[in-house]
Amino acid sequence: MEGGCAVAEFLDSFDVERDALLASLDQVEDVWSRFQERRALEMDGTAETDSLIAGEFSLVRRDLESTEFTVGIFGLIKRGKSTLLNGLIGREVSSMHVTPETAVPVYVSYGDDPEAAVHFADGTQKHVAVEDVHAYTSQKTNPMNHLGVTFVEQQVPVGFLRNGTRLIDTPGLDDAEADEVYTQRTLQELDIVDAGVVLFLSPPTVGATELGFLEDIVARDLRKTFLVCNMYPQHFHDRETREQVLEYVGMRIVEASQRVGRSGEVRIYPVCALEAWEARKNDDIDQWKRSGADRLLRDLENYLSKHAGQDVLDDAAERIAHIAELARAEVQVRQQLLEDPEKLFHFRQQLDRNILDLERRFEAAVSMALTEVAPLRMRIRSLVLQPFTRAKQDLNKLETLEEIEQFSSRFRRQLEVGGELASRQFADGFGQIVGGLQRQLQERFQAVMTDLAPNLPNIRLSPNALLVTPDQLQQLHAAKRRSEQASKTSAVVGGLSGGGLTVLATGTMTLLGPLGLLGGALVGWKMSNLVAGHRSLEQARDAIAIRLDEIAATMLQDVDRQVEQAVETVRSSVERRRRAFAGDLYQQFEVVQAISERPEALEVQRRDAARFVDAFEDCAREARAALSGPLAAVG
Template sequence: MNAIPRSGVAGDTPAADGYADLKAELLSLIDELAENFPGALRPALALRDKLQAGHFDVLTVGQFKRGKTSLINALLGESLLPTAAVPLTSVVTILTYGETHRVTVHPLDGGPFDIPPEALADYVTEPGNPGNGKGVREVLIRTPSPLLRNGVRIVDTPGVGSVFRHNTDTAYARLPQCDAALFVLSADQPVSEAELEFLHEVRNYAGRIFFLLNKIDILREADTAEVERFSRRALAEAVDADVRLFPVSAAEALGGEAADDPARLEASRLPVFAEALERFLMEEKGALLLDAAASGLARLIGRIRMETELERRSLTLPIAELDEKVARFAARRAQAERELRRLDGRLRQEFRLLADGIFAGDPERRLEELSSRLGRRFDGLVLDQDHRTPKDFDERLETFIREEVAEAFSDWRDALERQGGAAVAEIAEEFNRGIDETIADLQRFAGGLFQLSAPTADPEPIWPERSPSGFRTADEPVGLELLAEQALKRAPDLVAPRFRKFKALAERWARHGIVRRRRRQLAEAVEMLAGRIRSGFRRHLEEAREELSASLRQRLANVADGLEQALARGAAERSQASGEAAPQLQRLEAQMALLDGFDERIQAFRMRAAAQART
């Protein structure tokens, strides 16, 4: 079954058509460049992969039972995700493009594995996987939907506010990876205070929020209009700005698609929203992605142009003079590599300072407040549970330590991730500028040797990524080996009938021991989890540093190798030509003309892409 027709008719919107055509044209240009210049194959393939892999996560969020999953099914034109009359979705499910339908489970531990589509409910729903007992991190569904073709990923999150607390936690934990959000309300329930509170959290992460009022089919038209006015006013007050609210019926849209009934589909009003969503994806994500790829291609063409010019100039020089220039370039490259090593040393120092300094600031104060708050809650729980038997009393305290400590640490970890992600992005920007300067100096030196101008191509392109940076530490289980304390749990059973007059004293003794030991375990749990998060944070910082360092080295090597190889080819051809360099010069002149053509086509492409984004 196809995704819903846009604007009520078959086919895509002009924006979607334009983006697909522009992307295909740019991919063709990249392939053509690699075909004509084999030396550019590796960077061209890397550029192609970035353009193809660039994705944009659109999260469906909101309270439970608002029809989020049904909305996704309607947008894709197929009932891919399970729905029911009770709170259902319990695991994050990501829908992405694939030529064939495929469902892959990504567990918290171990490698991913495929499942048949009919088994999906056994992993993503509360009845099939209660409390996520199967340990599923997320499920990835590949499907050939046109809406997902250009890097868009639609993410189904559990509803917040249901009786299943872990569903709310899962939905909140996914928000940092949100590029845009579909905030789903329901026409049969006026917008609530809890929904507005959740909206404030969504606004911290989503670059754009679309508001949808689902289930309009269950109300009369006049009632729907009244609910729409009320919801729009409440949302506008919450965000302090006018909002556009899309009234839709996911159920009617799916029914119209299944029955091939355009009138019913149009009455669902979903095509209006689908058109707005696609246009946004083109204007916001598509334009950024296309511009970054075109910038990268222009940069690559500038590099090839200089290498071609160096090879051409080397053919016209006496061999002795050429050898002298090659030697001078080799010495300058060695200097550039020394500069890179100094840059890498500074990079290590910056990350050490970041790792040491970040725990001395706001996150550490948060940790102190968190520990104090947990202690007060523990003391309150002790007083509140005094009526329980020692065994039940002990189990309640054990549950508190096992569950509440891990939950309480989520805010602290999130603060670390936000602060760490921003700091890593700032460091990366600084050191990318540093390697840009080193590369530009090397290119200018090589050009100066042969009276050439250095390339004037764009700086390293900035690819659109979600904010904050994708710096996310893995969720760490508490992993505590809690003491059994069986003797204390069984203390009342050990009191023989002849000593029953001491039962009250024995229970007080048991509770006193339980509280003392569990309070010590609480402190150990806080210390252990804080240590694990600190350790994980430092590990991820080191991984980020290694990745950035490798990127800096590779960028310098790509340029330096290209220049060096161009000089080597020129020297070899000059030596073999024995004074006759005409054929080689003609070949290089043809390459320069071809590069001129690529430059013109890239400029024309960027003008069309900018015009398309404005329409």
């Protein structure tokens, strides 16, 4: 059972359906390639350039092949999060001791060979051996995160992670620290992940603080939250004790759900994480099933398949159909031009006017839209600074060095929450700006093509298309060429250098990096052991105030840099897509002009165009029908 070989692999059904969609995408791309060959007829020496449709192929393929499902493991310290994570994976990737261990988030994904990368607050990263990871993630070796680690990413050759599932071991807090800030941070993280495993340990009896924490969590989204009651072996195998604990906790959680108007089943999974880990080490499948982890793993898989996985597949099927319809529209333009080559000059003048108008309109539209970024940036900067303003006020109220030492721990959590909120608000605001631009782009493309050929299908471009840089687009084309010679696994699994940031925005392009993680790491790096060097309260306050200013300046610089990059990416993406669109249409004119010089070829080309229209109509229909229905549960 080592590495998950004897355990049902995550999302097998998703893989099958994804393969069907990739095959459908291949079919559309194959028809498009044949059309391009016919398009280049009689145009010897014409270099093939990137087209709008070629870019759409790359974007959909990237999103399908790089789909990641993120499962976070949450809970207070000493609840067995790391032990459960290791049990689910089948190898030790997170430290397990009786003392609090995890100091920073640990992300675990698939890799052919075990390796790890440590990401730091200064933007650098360090590749380390897997067995050395604990030096950066453990509270013992990295107390208060004085090393300034933002997160650690590990890759391991575990079967059920192979299709893009990623697990996260999050830092926990003790009961005294489990305040509203910690709960808010956990709720933020639960909103981002595709599924969350919330762990509590009982017996002993779940305390009032932890019960309140659980009640706040289930009030949000019961579907994606898996409540796990971890028990020591002696309690887990005592049926009476186990049932009493589950009944008590379950009753409290149901009451909390009813108070906020939520209905539905509340399931608590009794698990013995220690036995799950022992079972994986000893390859004992019977013990694995008895541990309760087997049921948890299967239900996680089924949830991801039926919800997050189905959403991804439905979206991809619709996007592939839209590509086929966009290709059909281009063929219909060819048809219209072939109907009466004598009118080419008239159509060409009309296209020239429309393309010039398109350029003028989009220069104005982009400039107008991006003026909205300035006030958005100011709001984000204000959100980033709010925790610092409160911190300075709180700092002046502290009366002992001991209170000051405790101050940085709470401030770190506040900054993590504030930073995450800032990142999310920027993503929402900037996403609205870009969405408006994309709609204008589609409408103008539609208008230009309809002037050449009426009754065309609606043009729909990929979401996030304007957030892809030219370098990323080149990487997509290179990856496509490599994938033709590589195995499915190597095509699906990304390298360490591409991870980390994207896990905070699963399924979308990350707009603003993880400000919360950055802020927390900066606090640990710049403020740990700061008080020890000062004997007086006043000196300690002054030293901390200076560090607060340094951290705030660093975070604001990071915000400004990332916003500028996002703006430049959108500006260049709009221009690139406008040029690709114009290039596609002008090439059509050149093709038809070359054909018109050979009248005997006109009829053949007309028949070919009609066949391509039918072929792309079939592709669109087959893409939407590629999914056989809701994903079947595995197991």
